Amino acid sequence: MMDVLTHLQVKLTPGEHSDITMEHSDITTEHNDITMEHSDITMEHSDITTEHNDITMEHIDITMEPNDITMEQSDITMEHSDITTEHNDITTEHNDITMEHIALLWNLMTSLWNSDITIEHNDITMEHSDITM
Known part of the structure; x- marks a missing residue:
């Protein structure tokens, strides 16, 4: 198992309001x-692979x-x-997403700010995509 977690830096200190259950x-x-x-993460029967990512939650x-x-x-x-x-299968590979002139999308962005997002029974695959807004 240590070979799989080579070069991984995870900061999870008891007492930081983190409850993680993985089965x-x-x-x-x-x-x-x-x-x-301050995250509560529950993952059951999940296969997650991340490479060369910087993730802040x-x-x-x-x-x-x-x-x-x-x-x-x-x-x-x-x-x-x-x-x-x-029950989702989400795969993204080599995607370049750029958003410019956000002021033009202000109404949309404010309606989505702090929104709850629920996705059920979807299969989303993006490969070699370049999205510019």
Whole structure:
């Protein structure tokens, strides 16, 4: 198991309001710096692979059940988000997402700010995508 977790830096100190339960999970992380504060994460029967990612999650409640998530070379920042995914297969590889002129999307962004997102029974695959808004 130590070979799988080579170069992983995870800061989980008891007393930081973190409750993590993982059952029957296969998790592989390589060269990642993951910081989670005040998070309640429950993963059951999940296979998660992240490579060369910088993930910061603060005040997040994430529940993932029977999901297979693969992220490569991604930089993900989520703050004050409530995300629930059930029975989803999400794969993103080599994606370039750029958002410019956010002021034009202000009404949309404010309506989505601090929103609860629930995705159930979806299969989302993005490969070699370039999305510019």
